[in-house]
Amino acid sequence: MMRDVWVFPFLFLFSAFLMILRHHSVSASVLAPLTRHYNLSHSRECDALLQLGNSFIIADDASGYQCDELHSITSYPTTSLWKNGTNCCSWDGVTCHTSTNHVIGLDLSCSWLRGAIHSNSTLFLLRDLQWLSLAGNDFYGSQISPKFGSFIRMTHLDLSGSSFQGIIPLDMISRLSKLVKLSLSDNYDLTVYDDHSFRWLIRNLTQLGRLFLDGVNMSTVSPVSLTNLSSTLTSLSLYNCSLRGVFPINIFHLPNLHRLSLSLNSNLTGTLPQTNWSGPLVSLGVRGTKFHGPIPMSVGNLTSMYSLDLSNNQFTGSVPPTLGNLYRLSFLILGGINLSLDFEIFAKLKNLEFLQLSQNLTVMLPKNGNCSFPRLGALYLPGVNLTEFPYFLSSSEELVDLYLSRNMITGQIPEWIGRVGRAQLASLELSSNNFTGEIPSSICQLSSLQVLDLSHNGLNGTIPICLGNLSSLQELYLDNNLFQGPLPRSLANCTSLAYFVVHHNGIYDTLPHWWLNATLNSLEYLDLQSNKFHGVINEISLPPTLHSYILSNNQFSGQLPINFFRNSRADFIDLANNNFDGPLPIPPPTVLFYSISNNKFSGEIPHQLCSATRIEIINLSNNSLTSSIPHCFINLNVSVLDLRENKLVGQIPEIFVPENNLRTIRLCQNRLGGTLPRSLANCKNLEVLDLSINELEGHFPYWLDTLPNLQVLNLRSNKLSGLIKSSKNNQTFPKLHIFDLSDNCFYGPLPASYIANFIAMKDEVRSSLQYMRVNYSQGIQTYQDSVTVVLKGVEIKLVRILTMFTAIDFSQNLFEGEIPELIGDLKALKGLNLSHNNLTGNTPSSMGNLTNLEWLDLSSNKLSGEIPRGLADLSSLSYLNLSNNQLVGPIPRSTQFDTFNHSFDGNPRLCGHPLSKACGTDVQQSPPSTSPGEREEDAESWHWIEWRAVPMGFGCGLALGISAWFIMWETLRPRWLVRMIERKIYRMTKRKKKNQAPRNHSRYLFHDVNIYMV
Structure with a gap:
C-alpha cells in the first residue's frame, strides 16, 4: 500500500516532462526514435511477396475483363514465376527503388489469381508502394480493406475487374492524397455509400488526374458532386454506374479534360455546351443516356477529338456541318430521335476507321459519289432508312466489316460488291432489306469472308455453287428468302462453317448426309426448318460440335433410329411438324430443348429422357404416345412440360417437387384419369395449367388458388364434380385471367369468393397487345403458350395468349342459384359463358359495368326478370346468347342488340325487336292456381x-x-x-x-x- 503512494509523484513528474517537451519544441534528433516510420528490410519484403503469392490459387479462368479486351496486357501466372532465394527486385511485376531497394511498384494485373484479400494480408507490409495494380483477377467477394489507406505514398491504384464487393471505404481512399490514378471499374458489386462521402473523397484527391469508376453503383451520388473534381483531371470514366439526375455542364469545360465517358447511364440527363465549347477533349461518350437538345455547332471546335459516341440519345435536329472539322476523328457513332444527317459532311473525315450511324437517324447519301474514306475499316448503318446501296463503298479498300441491315434498300445486290475491301472484307451483313434477284457470283470473290448474312430479303433462285469457295466462311445466314432447289454440295468445302441457317425458304432436298457425314469439326448450329426437306433420315454420324439441330416444319418421314443422337452433345433439338413415326429417338443427356411435336411418334415415353437433367423445355405434343407419364420426371427441373394430344393413360404422378421451375404444364387431350396430384401446389412459378379433355375425377383442386403466378387454368371436359370451395386464402388466383371449368359436373352456387378476388380480371387498364412469355434461343422462338377456348360458341385455339385476354367459362355444369352481383367488378372481362346450368333469379344489372365484354352466353338456364338495360349499352359486345331462359318484358333497343337475331329465342314472355312478337299485343296467361301445400309439394317434387x-x-x-x-x-x-x-x-x-x-x-x-x- 505504501509503495503505491510513490506512483502518483512519478506520474506527475512524467506528465510535466512531456508538457515541457511539447512547449519547448525538442529537437528532431531526440524524438526520432519515437516517430520514425518503420520499414521492412529488403529480404523481409521479398518474404512478404512470396507469402502473398502463395495465398492465392492460380486459375487460368480467373483473369478479368482487361485480359480479354486489352491486347496490351498479357495474361499469365506472374506469381508462379517468383522463386525463393532470389532478389525479388528481378521478379515479374515487381519494381524496386533504385537506391533503397524497397518495393515501390507491384503489377499483378491478369495474373490468374483467385482468392480473398484480407486485412492481415502480407500485401499491407509493403509500406513504400507507389504503384499497385491488382486488375483482372478474381478476389471473389473480397471487400476493399481499410488497410489500403496505409499506402500513403501511393500515386497509382488499380483494383479494376477483380470481383471486389461491398461499400467503397472512402475515408481510406481519401488518405491517399497523392493519388494520380484511381481505377475501381468493373467491380459490379461495389457501391458508393452516399453523396456526402463521395464529395469528401474527391475534395481530398487534389492531384487526381484519372478516375475510373465504370460499373460501380453510384445511384446515391448526385452528379452535382462532380463539380468538386480537381482541375488536374484528365480522364473521367463513369460508364454504366447508375448515375441519375442532371449532369453539370461545367465538367465539359475542365481545362485539362481529355477523356469523358458517361455512357449507359439511362437516367442521366443533360445537354451539350451550346456556345464557347472548346478544349483538349479527344474522347467523348454519352451513349445510352438521356442527353437531349441539338448537337451544337461548337462541337466543330474540338479539333483534337478522335473518338465521339453520341448514339442512343434524345438529340434532335440536324447533325451540324461543323462536325466535318474534326479531321482527326477515327471513331464516330451517331444516332438519336428525329436526328437527320447529310452524308456530305463526312467528306473531309479522311481518318475515319469506324463509323456507325443508327437509331432512327435518317441518312442522306451523297449523290455525286465524291465521298471516299481511305482508312475506313468498319461501317455500320443499321436502320437508317437507306433506300439504295451506298456507291461510295466501291472505293473503300480497307473495309473489313460492312453492316447495312434493317434498311429499305431495293433492287439487286450490286456486282461490284466483290471489289469492296480488296478481298479483306470479313463480315457482310445485308439482312432485313428488300433485295431481290439472285446472289451475285461476285460475292464469291470475297475470299476472306467469315460472316455472310443475307437473311430476311426477297432473294430467289438457287444457292450459288461458288459459295463453296469461301473456305474461311464461319457463319452463313440465308433464312427468310425465296431460295429453291437443292443445297449445293460444294458447301462441304466450307470446313470452318459453324452456323448454317436457311430456314423459311423453299429448298427441296433430302437431309445433306454428304455434308454431315463429312469431317466437320466446326459445325455448331444447323437450322433447316420451314423448307421442303423430305425423305427418310438414315443412320448418320452427327458432328461432335453440333449443339443445335433444327429440322422442324419440313416433310421428313419414316422412323428415326432410336440412337440417332447417341454420339451427339446437342442441347437444342427440334424435329416438330414432320411425318416421323415409330418410337421416340433418345435425346442426349446434354439437351436443354427437346421438341418432337406434331409428328406420328408412337409407343412409350423413353425413360432415358429422364437422364437429361439439364432439360428446360419438353414438347412431345400431338403424337400417338401411349402408357403413363414416367415417374422419373421427378428428377427433371423443366420450365415447360407439354404432352398434350397424345394417348397417355393412368394418373398424373406426384412428380412436382418443391422449388421447381415449371411455368407451363399442358396435358390436355389425353386419357388421364384419377385425381389431380396435390404436389401441383409446389409449382409456385406456374403460369399455365391446361388439363382439359381428360378423364380426371374428384373435386375442384382448391389448393391451386394459392399459386401466385397462375394466369390460365383450364379443366374443361373432365369428370370433376362437387362444390367449388376456396382455400380460405386472402388472395386467391391473383393473376388468373382465363378460368375454364366447363363440361364437368360441378354443382352448387357459383364460386362468389373467387369472383370477388380475381384481381387480374378487375384491372381494366391491362397492357394491350402483350403476349404471355415467349421462349427464345439463338434468336428463334422455341415455345409459345397457347390454349383452346370456346369463343362465341366456337372452339378456337389461341396460338398466342394475350395478357389482356380475360375469360370465364362455367358452362355445361350443374351450378344453381343466382349470378352474384359482384360479377360486374370484373371490368377487364372479355368473355363470360355460364350457359347450360340451373341458374335462377334476375340477370345482374352490374353486368352493364363490363365495358370490355365481347361475348356473353347465359343460355339454357332458368333466369327470370327483365334484361338489364346496361347490357344493351355495351358497345364492345359482339356475341350474345340469352336463349332458353324465363326472361320477361321488352328487349332493350340498341345498335348492338338489334344485330342479335336468335339470341332471345326460347323466352316465351320476351317481346320486342328482333322477336316477331310486339310488346303489349297479347296477354300472358296465368298459371293454374293451386293451394300453398300443393305448390310447395309440387315444386319440391x-x-x-x-x-x-x-x-x-x-x-x-x-x-x-x-x-x-x-x-x-x-x-x-x-x-x-x-x-x-x-x-x-x-x-x-x-x-x-x-x-x-x-x-x-x-x-x-x-x-x-x-x-x-x-
Missing part, C-alpha cells in the same frame, strides 16, 4: 326430378343411369317410383278438372321421368 334430369343430358354418369334403370326395373321393381308418379298424376288430373288447365302435366311429367331414366 319437380325440383327433385328436374335436378336429376339435367346431369343425364350432359353425360355425367350416362352409363350408370342406363344400367341402374334396367336393373331396378327388371329385378327390384321400383315401386317407390311408380307410386310417386301415380300420386303426381292423380293430383294433376284433379287440378285439371277443377281449373281446366290447358296443359297435360302428366305427359310432361312422364317426359321428365323418361329423361331421367335415359
